[in-house]
Amino acid sequence: KLSKRLETVVSFIPKGSKLADIGSDHAYLPCYAYLNGYITTAVAGEVADGPLRSAKQQVTKTGLNDIISVRKGDGLAVIEPNEVDCITIAGMGGTLIAHILEAGKNKLEGVKRLILQPNVGAHIVRQWLISNDWELIAERILEEDGQIYEVLVAEKGDGTKPYDHLEAELLVGPFLCKERNNIFLKKWRNEVNHWKRIVAQLKEKATTPESVAKKQELERKIQLVEEALS
Numbered sequence: 001k002l003s004k005r006l007e008t009v010v011s012f013i014p015k016g017s018k019l020a021d022i023g024s025d026h027a028y029l030p031c032y033a034y035l036n037g038y039i040t041t042a043v044a045g046e047v048a049d050g051p052l053r054s055a056k057q058q059v060t061k062t063g064l065n066d067i068i069s070v071r072k073g074d075g076l077a078v079i080e081p082n083e084v085d086c087i088t089i090a091g092m093g094g095t096l097i098a099h100i101l102e103a104g105k106n107k108l109e110g111v112k113r114l115i116l117q118p119n120v121g122a123h124i125v126r127q128w129l130i131s132n133d134w135e136l137i138a139e140r141i142l143e144e145d146g147q148i149y150e151v152l153v154a155e156k157g158d159g160t161k162p163y164d165h166l167e168a169e170l171l172v173g174p175f176l177c178k179e180r181n182n183i184f185l186k187k188w189r190n191e192v193n194h195w196k197r198i199v200a201q202l203k204e205k206a207t208t209p210e211s212v213a214k215k216q217e218l219e220r221k222i223q224l225v226e227e228a229l230s
């Protein structure tokens with residue numbers, strides 16, 4: 001059985017897609033997506049040998065060697081332009097996801113949908129989408145095994161489209177902010193409390209320009225999130 005996190009990612013794959021799952025690890029996502037009728041073919045990309053081996057084993061065990069091509073490489077280097085029309089990147093930090101997209105820009109031709117699940121730093125992914133004219137079309141937030149995850153879905157279009165209050169919504173997500181469900185409120189209440197504790201510590205011993213700047217940055221984020229929650 002697939003995790004709720006990866007199941008949520010898969011639920012946004014358009015039926016009949018040619019998928020690339022980057023950083024696929026055990027290749028559970030493309031195997032599940034095929035077996036449940038979402039995709040016709042997939043590339044499972046992995047940069048590391050251990051995960052590459054488990055991806056190959058899983059694909060063989062599932063009998064999908066003709067459907068899922070497991071390839072070793074960094075980010076989008078494993079695909080050709082126009083080879084796939086949907087890309088999933090899950091279970092990494094937002095900085096790494098944005099870096100993979102930026103480094104592989106020339107491979108995004110023909111790609112209609114990106115489904116991205118940053119473990120942290122979703123705002124960095126949202127910023128990359130805005131800067132590169134990918135329109136955020138949906139977001140989900142979910143909790144599993146005590147962790148809260150965000151899933152961002154984008155299609156080529158107007159990068160700034162769903163945003164009303166850019167600075168705050170970059171941080172918390174324009175769709176998630178409007179939906180404002182209990183998991184969203186829990187996540188951001190926890191974050192704000194965490195930031196407030198750090199600010200209190202910095203107030204005691206903030207002497208360097210860096211720590212003063214850090215304190216100001218956190219105070220700004222607290223203000224933005226509190227406005228978004230209120």
Ligand code: SAM
Pocket residue numbers: 006022023024025026045046047048051073074075076089090091092096100
């Ligand atoms: N996508 C799976 C999931 O969400 O369950 C696996 C997540 S795992 C925590 C992250 C995987 O990304 C690791 O297997 C790692 O080797 C791979 N990875 C990290 N950087 C990568 C890159 N630049 N290109 C391809 N894979 C990468």
